[in-house]
Ligand SMILES: Nc1ncnc2c1ncn2[C@@H]1O[C@H](COP(=O)(O)OP(=O)(O)OP(=O)(O)O)[C@@H](O)[C@H]1O
Ligand SMILES: Nc1ncnc2c1ncn2[C@@H]1O[C@H](COP(=O)(O)OP(=O)(O)OP(=O)(O)O)[C@@H](O)[C@H]1O
Ligand code: SF4
Ligand code: SF4
Ligand SMILES: [Mg+2]
């Protein structure tokens with residue numbers, strides 16, 4: 001089956017200024033990310049804050065252009081942002097953000113908001129269509145007359161989804177779609193996303209830091225670290241038997257009612273993308289790093305079992321080391 | 334029974350006539366680790382802000398909070414000042430609002446030391462460094478001179494913990510201490526709190542909405558719903574045999590890490606708004622076991638087994654991983 005979405009070697013750099021007069025430093029938010037998403041499937045994207053998940057989402061939607069690499073959607077390269085062609089394509093790909101209230105216009109009724117994409121794309125709408133759309137996400141037709149602050153968090157996220165689904169997209173990028181919701185509501189929204197996928201065959205890029213949610217939703221999982229994918233495979237393969245040392249630490253950190261201890265507690269801080277360590281970017285925190293890790297970047301490539309991993313040790317190229325001494329701190333600027 | 338360190342009885346709070354807490358009963362023993370879990374807005378933070386006299390003046394507070402017999406509700410400011418940060422320390426939910434951005438962190442910790450332990454100058458600085466060391470801050474001596482914005486989120490959280498420890502508290506209330514942090518850093522902080530408790534015998538109240546975090550850190554769990562405690566029991570017990578339908582629903586809705594993937598057993602509906610609180614059990618509109626009697630009056634928190642209390646007329650030992658709850662006859 002042909003891929004719906006393909007991203008190859010995406011690189012994205014941002015300039016960041018420290019203070020008003022500081023020299024701008026380059027932040028490599030993405031450092032060569034490739035991914036493929038098939039029709040009707042879900043790819044889960046996990047990783048530490050700042051590793052580039054949202055940036056990946058923005059690039060595959062064409063909201064920003066990559067500095068290197070390319071994105072193809074239905075085998076066509078993405079047109080430049082803002083062009084008429086891009087706008088047409090955009091109705092086929094939608095974004096669902098974390099904060100449903102922030103994603104809505106407080107002054108517009110729910111009915112007006114969910115019909116907005118139709119208006120933008122110059123289509124006529126009837127109250128019946130709005131009602132049908134609201135029903136499809138588990139809201140009632142009378143919710144059309146309400147305003148965002150009159151809905152609960154779960155209902156708001158349903159309304160956001162209804163709006164995203166108005167143009168019958170083939171791809172939904174869901175950036176932390178449940179993390180702002182109450183625990184008892186998260187399950188409702190996950191169920192809804194799965195139902196929508198089963199009914200409409202929409203593909204999902206599901207970005208989340210909640211590994212339980214990612215397992216529930218995904219057909220494949222990619223683990224990112226500092227702008228790169230470091231492991232990718234079937235959810236249960238990656239989450240039950242992670243191969244990359246960072247993925248291992250991440251999985252072992254999932255709080256678990258029946259487990260006590262046995263957690264891999266990583267030393268050190270999350271990395272700074274403006275000062276990317278040489279070699280494997282994980283080496284300053286990696287418990288099994290050895291000298292080669294600081295010198296040579298491990299490539300993401302398949303193991304014998306088909307799992308994609310970027311680690312010298314996981315590929316058996318070098319024996320597991322015992323970690324590298326922490327670099328001395330750079331003097332504070 | 335030994336006297337608890339802190340005892341909360343019938344604590345009620347309302348803002349502008351709207352109830353936020355509707356009679357909370359809760360005790361914390363010396364050295365104990367107790368968790369408070371529940372939906373956003375159920376009153377977890379307000380419970381401790383009220384206990385420490387930190388609510389705005391418009392809040393109407395009633396009930397009782399005692400610290401080894403001393404009443405704190407309505408206590409004179411001098412008494413509360415000695416308690417806060419001294420005997421009971423609190424790490425607030427929003428760390429950004431608790432560290433002063435324009436002062437170096439060493440100075441902020443030293444200030445807490447001066448306030449609570451009367452330390453000054455060199456002694457304060459040396460103790461500040463020791464505290465930063467204790468909370469696992471790398472290169473603590475140099476970091477004394479850092480400003481909050483020069484530290485990562487996890488490091489700032491460590492500074493907050495160091496400040497909370499400055500007064501050698503008997504109890505630490507940590508309000509969502511890891512929500513804003515990455516999972517790997519969350520693991521570091523939880524490990525740290527456990528270590529401090531082992532070393533000092535400090536009691537811990539952990540406020541969280543993450544059941545997993547709670548299970549690993551605390552011995553006892555209190556589940557709150559709409560301004561009340563609806564279940565209270567040992568952590569192990571809650572995860573294997575919850576009695577209240579809300580607690581059962583929360584556990585059943587958690588996506589599993591193993592086994593086949595199927596639709597989650599979501600709790601239908603949402604939390605009632607404070608201005609539309611049901612007359613009887615607040616969970617009734619969402620409850621699969623609801624019966625007519627539930628709608629008459631709020632069920633009291635009553636013992637269902639030794640050291641296990643639930644506020645439910647029909648508490649039950651439903652299987653933890655239940656299928657979608659069956660509807661109950663209307
Ligand atoms: N517009 C921008 N200008 C400068 N830096 C940026 C910009 N957008 C993102 N970055 C940086 O790029 C890196 C990746 O950011 P991104 O938002 O993609 O991370 P993320 O994985 O989504 O994190 P989170 O889990 O916190 O949402 C971060 O270091 C971020 O600070
Ligand atoms: N200063 C205030 N003025 C008015 N209402 C308040 C105030 N502080 C809290 N409330 C209300 O009291 C209720 C309980 O709030 P609280 O902050 O204790 O919730 P919480 O359980 O800590 O939730 P979260 O998980 O979101 O932190 C909420 O409905 C909240 O809106
Ligand atoms: S073993 Fe080496 S290559 Fe593998 S993750 Fe650790 S530092 Fe990177
Ligand atoms: S009292 Fe009734 S409505 Fe409330 S939780 Fe128990 S069974 Fe459900
Ligand atoms: Mg993001």
Ligand SMILES: [Mg+2]
Nearest residue numbers: 377378379426
């Ligand atoms: Mg709170």
